[in-house]
Amino acid sequence: MVLTVIERNGDGTPTAESAEVLAAARDLAEQLGEPVAAVAVGDAGDLPDDLAKRGVAQLHLLQHELLAEGSPSCAGEALAQLVAAQRPAAVLAPGTDRSTEAMAWAAAELGVPLATACTEIRPGEPWEVTRERSGGILLEDAALDAPIRLATLRPGAPAPSETAAAHEVTVHVVVPDLDTSVPRARLVDRQPRAAGMTLTTAPVVVAGGRGVGSAEGYAVLEELAGLVGGAVGCSRVATNNGWRPHADQVGLTGTRISPELYVACGISGATQHWVGCMNARSILAVNTDPEAPMVTRATWAVIGDVHEVLPAVITEIRRRSGR
Numbered sequence: 385m386v387l388t389v390i391e392r393n394g395d396g397t398p399t400a401e402s403a404e405v406l407a408a409a410r411d412l413a414e415q416l417g418e419p420v421a422a423v424a425v426g427d428a429g430d431l432p433d434d435l436a437k438r439g440v441a442q443l444h445l446l447q448h449e450l451l452a453e454g455s456p457s458c459a460g461e462a463l464a465q466l467v468a469a470q471r472p473a474a475v476l477a478p479g480t481d482r483s484t485e486a487m488a489w490a491a492a493e494l495g496v497p498l499a500t501a502c503t504e505i506r507p508g509e510p511w512e513v514t515r516e517r518s519g520g521i522l523l524e525d526a527a528l529d530a531p532i533r534l535a536t537l538r539p540g541a542p543a544p545s546e547t548a549a550a551h552e553v554t555v556h557v558v559v560p561d562l563d564t565s566v567p568r569a570r571l572v573d574r575q576p577r578a579a580g581m582t583l584t585t586a587p588v589v590v591a592g593g594r595g596v597g598s599a600e601g602y603a604v605l606e607e608l609a610g611l612v613g614g615a616v617g618c619s620r621v622a623t624n625n626g627w628r629p630h631a632d633q634v635g636l637t638g639t640r641i642s643p644e645l646y647v648a649c650g651i652s653g654a655t656q657h658w659v660g661c662m663n664a665r666s667i668l669a670v671n672t673d674p675e676a677p678m679v680t681r682a683t684w685a686v687i688g689d690v691h692e693v694l695p696a697v698i699t700e701i702r703r704r705s706g707r
């Protein structure tokens with residue numbers, strides 16, 4: 385059996401990342417001659433019908449009040465109990481923060497390794513995986529030698545193949561053995577994303593780092609982003625200093641983006657930041673240091689103070705557009 389971890393949208397359907405993992409699980413199961421099973425948290429809803437079209441034969445529904453709090457340690461413990469009972473050949477999960485953390489807990493509990501951010505899985509003796517390292521700047525080939533292979537897949541890696549023939553999905557409700565000592569984190573609030581332009585959808589991202597100097601310093605970046613129909617981003621220094629929310633952070637531990645234009649203001653271009661913006665079509669760096677990595681890698685650079693350069697750019701855009 386190849387067991388697939390399903391994350392669900394608000395309406396109970398599998399997320400896009402889970403759909404990708406289901407497609408990869410189907411390919412892997414075919415190679416192994418094994419069935420595809422799925423595990424999800426909560427009630428069935430329309431999930432069995434949806435999974436039937438994706439080649440799934442069995443659905444395990446984990447139900448426990450502690451799972452509703454979103455704690456990865458609880459999800460990991462519940463998953464470990466299911467895996468220990470079912471002994472699948474492999475467990476595949478989306479490479480999202482949430483599933484990766486739950487899988488890490490499960491792996492630790494089961495005493496087996498976890499291969500994260502895989503782009504390819506090749507069964508054999510031993511199994512081999514190709515996985516992303518350092519935020520995607522290098523690919524690693526590794527052996528995955530374990531009785532049960534646990535892997536997360538890098539979101540966006542496998543293109544979902546066409547819909548598989550509909551199966552009859554057998555649903556099993558599983559109540560894991562959890563107590564209040566298991567959760568290490570608790571969901572206290574949900575904040576919906578602001579509607580409209582987001583870092584990932586904006587064609588232009590105007591981002592600021594330490595060089596912006598303060599939370600108030602971002603007003604000029606907001607103004608420029610507004611003028612060019614873009615969004616504001618930032619480096620981790622800005623989030624660490626409380627200048628911007630984490631949702632604005634670009635990079636390894638933030639968001640990876642690929643806008644048409646990335647304007648990096650007072651950002652040095654450390655590797656952990658660079659992996660978040662390196663897929664931009666073009667980059668304009670504004671920096672006082674001509675040797676900063678962001679400047680040397682950018683498509684264009686302006687060597688100067690952010691608070692002098694950006695107001696001048698804004699004035700010129702307003703003059704040319706008559707705004």
Ligand SMILES: Cc1cc2nc3c(=O)[nH]c(=O)nc-3n(C[C@H](O)[C@H](O)[C@H](O)COP(=O)(O)OP(=O)(O)OC[C@H]3O[C@@H](n4cnc5c(N)ncnc54)[C@H](O)[C@@H]3O)c2cc1C
Nearest residue numbers: 593594595619620635636637638650651652656657672690
């Ligand atoms: C595990 C890990 C994960 C990380 N994840 C991320 C991540 O997701 N995103 C991220 O950004 N970082 C991340 N970091 C931090 C990263 O290593 C850098 O420390 C960070 O990106 C530096 O931010 P910065 O460029 O704003 O600051 P600095 O490196 O201090 O650079 C500031 C730049 O501003 C320029 N400058 C100063 N004053 C001005 C001015 N007035 N006008 C114009 N330019 C000026 C300077 O010349 C300099 O180039 C991570 C680090 C680790 C260890």
